[in-house]
Amino acid sequence: MVRLVMILLGVDYLRTRWRSLRMMGAASLLLGIVVFIDALDGALYFPITPFAVLLLLEGLATLAVAWTGMGGQRTLRYAKGIAFSLAAALILAGHHHGHFALSMIFGTLFLADGLLQIVSAHVVRYRTWRLATIGGGVEIALALFFYQPYPTHYVGTVPYCLGLGLIFGGWNLLLLSTRVRRLVSNPAVDSDAERPDNSDAATRAAMTNIEWDGPPAADEAALTVHVWTPVGSAKGEARRQPIVDRYIAAVDRNGVISTGHAALEAPDGIYVSLYPAVEFDRSPDDFARLLRATRENDVPGVFQPDYATESKAWCPSTVQVRIRNYDPARLRRFWDAYRQDTTYNLTSRNCSSSVSRALEAAIEGASTRVWGGLGGVGGLGGWRPFLRVITTPELWVAAQIRKRAATMAWTPGLTLDYARALSMLADPRPSGWVRMARLAMRKMVRSRRLDREPADDPSMLRTLVSDHRATAAKTNEEQR
Structure with missing residues (x-):
């Protein structure tokens, strides 16, 4: 993810913020370690119920606006909403069964990804295949950690995952800050050996927001x-x-x-x-x-x-x-x-x-x-x-x-x-809430026009049919 962030934001942007990125990474790494260690003794100080409620609200909100997405974006929103809602439901269900189900899900995901990475590395034998094999082994070790009940009998599953997420996120920010500190060009794009000229500033200003x-x-x-x-x-x-x-x-x-x-x-x-x-x-x-x-x-x-x-x-x-x-x-x-x-x-x-x-x-x-x-x-x-x-x-x-x-x-x-x-x-699209508000406003405008015009006015009927066809055509194009 580090290289992808470098590509999307550019070196010029990131190089001026390497100190802030380093501090954010260090804070995330330390907080993740604290959360992970806190879950090991079984006495949880992490506010798991409020976290589950927020997760559920986010999942339901995502599902509420998922239909406004376009093509793959719509599928991704539905997947995110269902995953968040399911995870929150299992957390709120509590007791042994909910925690056990979450542990099995996370363990299986780590196991499948680790095995796939090891097998593909040995088959393809690309330049860094040995490092990829080590990374796959780490994922399998994490899978075994989630599968076995020690030391919290699956109660610490959510804090474990949150802690690991903070640790990996912080580590990525530290790597990002280290890489961009003295960069002139972006190594994520190997052939871009020279710095962009000032013409890019005009392009950026023209495309803002x-x-x-x-x-x-x-x-x-x-x-x-x-x-x-x-x-x-x-x-x-x-x-x-x-x-x-x-x-x-x-x-x-x-x-x-x-x-x-x-x-x-x-x-x-x-x-x-x-x-x-x-x-x-x-x-x-x-x-x-x-x-x-x-x-x-x-x-x-x-x-x-x-x-x-x-x-x-x-x-x-x-x-x-x-x-x-x-x-x-x-x-x-x-x-x-x-x-x-x-x-x-x-x-x-x-x-x-x-x-x-x-x-x-x-x-x-x-x-x-x-x-x-x-x-x-x-x-x-x-x-x-x-x-x-x-x-x-x-x-x-x-x-x-x-x-x-x-x-x-x-x-x-x-x-x-x-x-x-x-x-x-x-090419960012409007958020689901913005898009839903726009659709609602269009519907309100059409309703008011219909109220003001006679129902038997042929020109009004032609306008409504034309609007409907234009909306349907745009929706079909977005889905493609």
């Missing part, structure tokens, strides 16, 4: 992420395998594997689409060998010239994600450096990893451009951009996707979800 009520229009200039899903790009009829054919690969009736494809297109002509220069065998036997991110699996690659050429030679992309708020200069610097190397590797340097890196370069500083302005304490809008970023649920989703891709491999499915999450961070 903008919220978009939907995705970019068809005629609006925007960065486009094209994704060919494994099922959508399979040559033959694919055998459906839930999750596998969404995030890894699809296998058709003839046994041929399709991994899908991803590309990034910018309005100024940049097109990032890396493909192997010579198509290699993707039979199941050979595919297992190619999964390793080692040098012996490097092959020559080629960058496709543009979307029109690629879609005509193959097929149109299955899904597109469009983002308004991006920096063309940063994207251009990234592309000028990245395209010098045409090496292709199925797991470590493929089409999806290329698109994800290009997307990160393009949206660097996006949150500061929107929420920062040029004023506030310390410049760039004070702490408002930071608070907006860390309180947006899509940040957690994007961070988890990025972590999974880093420990396994970038795939078109992960790139699609990552682009969707980043689009909600770069």
Whole structure:
């Protein structure tokens, strides 16, 4: 999550606040340790009931406005509301059963994530696979801690989780403050070696405090992420395998594997689409060998010239994600450096990893451009951009996707979800309450117009039908 926050806020913003970030991280780390130790003796001083009530209110409030979300945002809000409400209900239920259920849930989540991380590290063998294996072992140890009843017979489950959350959050803030203290450019975007010029300030001022009520229009200039899903790009009829054919690969009736494809297109002509220069065998036997991110699996690659050429030679992309708020200069610097190397590797340097890196370069500083302005304490809008970023649920989703891709491999499915999450961070939408208030106001205005006009007025009926069709069309576009 540290690198993602660095990307969204930009080094210029974070470097001026490294001392405050360090103090916040140290305070969070110490508070987390205190809460965790307090729960070990079974005599809880943590106000668990008020915490559960607040959690329940947050869950119910999220569910109340979840329907106003768009596409994946709506799904995420429902998931968050249900999870918070369920956790709060189990806490308030108390006694042994509620605490036991929470412990089993958290333990299973840690166990599944740890095992997946270890297995994927040993299969792919990327550069830091040994560190990932250690991290997976730590998660399994935490799972065992939640599974066994000692020392509180599951009563301390919630303080344990809160304490761990504060500890990990504080540690991440300390890492963030240490990394940005002396940075000139952002290491999260490797090719961005030079500092941005002052033209970015004008762009930031022009975009201050903008919220978009939907995705970019068809005629609006925007960065486009094209994704060919494994099922959508399979040559033959694919055998459906839930999750596998969404995030890894699809296998058709003839046994041929399709991994899908991803590309990034910018309005100024940049097109990032890396493909192997010579198509290699993707039979199941050979595919297992190619999964390793080692040098012996490097092959020559080629960058496709543009979307029109690629879609005509193959097929149109299955899904597109469009983002308004991006920096063309940063994207251009990234592309000028990245395209010098045409090496292709199925797991470590493929089409999806290329698109994800290009997307990160393009949206660097996006949150500061929107929420920062040029004023506030310390410049760039004070702490408002930071608070907006860390309180947006899509940040957690994007961070988890990025972590999974880093420990396994970038795939078109992960790139699609990552682009969707980043689009909600770069092009912020109104909060659920704001959107619901707007819809209520529109309904009130239409009702008043209906009261003022005769019911049999043909022009009034035509206006109401037109408004209804426009609203329905906009809703359908947002869902897509």
